[in-house]
Amino acid sequence: MTTLHASSAADLLPEPRLEIRNLRRFFDGRPVVDDVSLKVQKGQVTCLLGPSGCGKSTTLRMIAGVEMQDSGQIYVDGKLICDTVFRVPPERREIGLMFQDFALFPHLSVADNVAFGLKGSRAEKRARVEELLTRVSLARHIDSFPHELSGGEQQRVALARAIAPRPKIMLMDEPFSGLDNRLRDGIRDETLSLLKEEEAAVVLVTHEPEEAMRMGDEIALMRGGKIVQQGAPYNVYTRPIDKAAVAFFSDVNILHATVNGALAQTPFGDFFAPGLEDGTEVEIVFRPQHIRIDFDRAGRGPEPTAKDGVAARGRVKRARFLGNESLVEFQMDFGTVLKATVPNVFLPAEGRAMWLTVPRNRCFVFPR
Numbered sequence: 426m427t428t429l430h431a432s433s434a435a436d437l438l439p440e441p442r443l444e445i446r447n448l449r450r451f452f453d454g455r456p457v458v459d460d461v462s463l464k465v466q467k468g469q470v471t472c473l474l475g476p477s478g479c480g481k482s483t484t485l486r487m488i489a490g491v492e493m494q495d496s497g498q499i500y501v502d503g504k505l506i507c508d509t510v511f512r513v514p515p516e517r518r519e520i521g522l523m524f525q526d527f528a529l530f531p532h533l534s535v536a537d538n539v540a541f542g543l544k545g546s547r548a549e550k551r552a553r554v555e556e557l558l559t560r561v562s563l564a565r566h567i568d569s570f571p572h573e574l575s576g577g578e579q580q581r582v583a584l585a586r587a588i589a590p591r592p593k594i595m596l597m598d599e600p601f602s603g604l605d606n607r608l609r610d611g612i613r614d615e616t617l618s619l620l621k622e623e624e625a626a627v628v629l630v631t632h633e634p635e636e637a638m639r640m641g642d643e644i645a646l647m648r649g650g651k652i653v654q655q656g657a658p659y660n661v662y663t664r665p666i667d668k669a670a671v672a673f674f675s676d677v678n679i680l681h682a683t684v685n686g687a688l689a690q691t692p693f694g695d696f697f698a699p700g701l702e703d704g705t706e707v708e709i710v711f712r713p714q715h716i717r718i719d720f721d722r723a724g725r726g727p728e729p730t731a732k733d734g735v736a737a738r739g740r741v742k743r744a745r746f747l748g749n750e751s752l753v754e755f756q757m758d759f760g761t762v763l764k765a766t767v768p769n770v771f772l773p774a775e776g777r778a779m780w781l782t783v784p785r786n787r788c789f790v791f792p793r
């Protein structure tokens with residue numbers, strides 16, 4: 426006889442490589458990490474993203490074992506490695522670390538730096554060192570010393586050193602913030618592909634949304650010690666939970682309105698405000714790149730549509746070219762100043778009348 430078991434989607438996922446449950450840490454009676462839970466699979470990069478002081482580094486330090494939580498548990502491959510009574514020491518957690526001030530050992534060669542945490546015979550160590558230095562395109566520097574390398578090269582050695590012992594988990598705290606912009610993108614991409622090849626579960630701390638979007642399979646947005654939203658970068662960006670979550674990723678425009686019959690009325694027409702009672706004050710939030718701009722045609726703008734609503738008139742207050750895009754500020758006839766970004770060069774004259782529309786699928790309506 427065959428027995429059928431119902432299985433949920435969660436049952437089908439492999440055991441997370443790293444799981445933290447309900448971590449809390451207090452400093453001076455104040456929770457700086459407040460009930461943080463997270464699962465990271467093998468080969469997955471999760472970015473803890475949030476403003477300075479929101480508890481990202483403290484969370485990372487608890488996973489590394491250099492900071493003790495006040496409550497909560499940490500599991501690796503389903504095995505408890507730390508709660509408030511039991512604690513595997515940091516050096517036995519099979520965790521690789523990479524921080525901004527990664528400090529290579531100055532008196533050791535590149536090869537010896539990378540071999541530092543390795544076990545095994547001389548030949549095995551040498552093979553692993555050569556493999557990794559080739560992988561990060563630094564094989565020719567195997568016998569160099571750290572001071573002979575550029576900042577970007579040192580960073581790649583630090584990555585090779587951290588990944589050499591095949592850690593199950595890599596913890597990275599703002600690892601690229603010491604590098605100049607030109608170097609950064611290349612090193613980020615190289616780091617990401619190496620981490621994926623080595624199948625480490627990665628937790629990367631950053632306060633830069635662009636870095637989190639570029640590196641993360643998942644983003645955990647933190648604020649005030651809590652994870653306020655978590656998901657794939659696309660979902661976190663396009664379905665933010667509140668105004669602050671929108672504003673963390675880009676500049677925002679805000680319209681104020683009051684709900685009447687599940688609609689918020691604005692100079693751009695009505696916005697759906699489902700589930701909100703009449704009289705609720707709301708904010709309609711949208712990003713500068715989502716404003717549509719039309720020229721004035723004898724005092725009129727485009728006809729209203731269901732998709733874009735009603736056009737409202739404004740006059741150019743200021744226009745600036747920023748390299749990849751132009752930023753235009755409009756003084757709207759209804760009083761508000763709105764910012765719009767347009768790809769490439771768009772520099773209309775100051776005072777010129779133009780009509781703006783706000784596509785409904787790009788707007789978020791939040792109670793105030």
Ligand SMILES: Nc1ncnc2c1ncn2[C@@H]1O[C@H](COP(=O)(O)OP(=O)(O)OP(=O)(O)O)[C@@H](O)[C@H]1O
Pocket residue numbers: 452453457475476477478479480481482483484632
């Ligand atoms: N050892 C400590 N003693 C007291 N307060 C601390 C200690 N470590 C961190 N804090 C406080 O805890 C809060 C969170 O710090 P944490 O370093 O985790 O934030 P963060 O999000 O990583 O910020 P940053 O990006 O600036 O490093 C901060 O307000 C910080 O001042």
